[in-house]
Amino acid sequence: MKHESSATGIEHVGIIGGGRMGAGIAQVFATLGSNVTVAESADQRAALGRVADGLARAHRLGKLGDMNPQAVLGRVSTVGAPDALPPELDLVVEAVPEQIDLKLGVLALVEKSVSPTTVIATNTSSISIAALAAGLTNPTRLVGMHFFNPVPASALVEIVRGPATDHHVLEKVRKWVSRLGKTDVLVNDSPGFATSRLGVCLALEAIRMLEEGVADAETIDRAMELGYRHPMGPLRSTDLVGLDVRLAIAEQLETSLGERFAPPALLREKVARGELGRKIGRGFYTWS
Structure with missing residues (x-):
């Protein structure tokens, strides 16, 4: 992608939802060196606070190396809605509650707001990727990117290939997961995945x-x-x-x-x- 950085492999990430999962995903990408924008409609300050708490914990445990937690937090910003995300993103990860209608609405809004080259991922743990892709104009760029709680400590990301997911999208996501220091398992779309x-x-x-x-x-x-x-x-x-x-x-x-x-x-x-x-x-x- 044209904004991809040789240093981090991914320059700017959008996260939809600033709860425990969304904040954890934001933390790991910011620690990698990416700029991260979190879209949180309920309480942006609380979302940023969760990322700050996670970074403080990582620092106490010696997981940040010589990185300053405040400097890492400086890469994270918030907006109030998905359509307020910067358009030129490498990746958007949807991490809202496990309700299909909510996810469909968010994903459709994201697709209209971001660049045509942005990879769109859903952190769903059980909802069919095909069902979520049905609401998109271009379903080839939707992929399941199932992180585990707590995200910073988890070694795994389950990548879910939908029926229409483009091969090049899968390769990019697998590379990004590797650069996060995590291992992926690639599974086909099925209820509950693996x-x-x-x-x-x-x-x-x-x-x-x-x-x-x-x-x-x-x-x-x-x-x-x-x-x-x-x-x-x-x-x-x-x-x-x-x-x-x-x-x-x-x-x-x-x-x-x-x-x-x-x-x-x-x-x-x-x-x-x-x-x-x-x-x-x-x-x-x-x-x-």
Whole structure:
């Protein structure tokens, strides 16, 4: 792309949504050396604050090398809406909540606002790329770019190839992921892709086991951590992802793949009570 920098491989990135995921994606690109513009309609100051907090944590952990966190933060700016993004972007990553109508509206607005050469990515964890591409004039530049939480610490980006995704778009995205210091897995468009489908399947069964009194949450998690060498058990992982996020993905997969992904009653009850996991301090565990 004409704005691509030989130093970073990607000069200017747009992020739609300044929540935990959007802020994490903004942080890793800014740390790479890219200029980043975050479009956040609710609270731009809070979005920038999340990036600042992430950079401060990375600095404390020695993850920034000799980079000054304030200097990295200086590469990040905010706007109030997707159509206020600078048009000449190398990449836009949509990271709004997992609601297909919301994503369709955002992606259509982005397509009208940015350069014809801008790659458009969606961070969806379960919604079909084909379904999202259906709202675009040019579906060849849409690709799934599924980051994991917390983005700065995660080693993986799941790249999802839609039926119309251009081969050259995939190659650019794979190169950018590599320059972020992460590894990609490339999968074809399918409900839940690879990671969400398997992760949700395991988490739902663990919740059913908890519901049935097979064991408590810590025991179920410890069994998977020690017996199968999982770095984190399925219930603790659900707390990290967010119970509301797990529920939304499960409902999406139930619609697409059938009853085996039906959310357990316990998951619905916890979400209804506002026990959403680590982000609010309580889910299957209590978090300080």
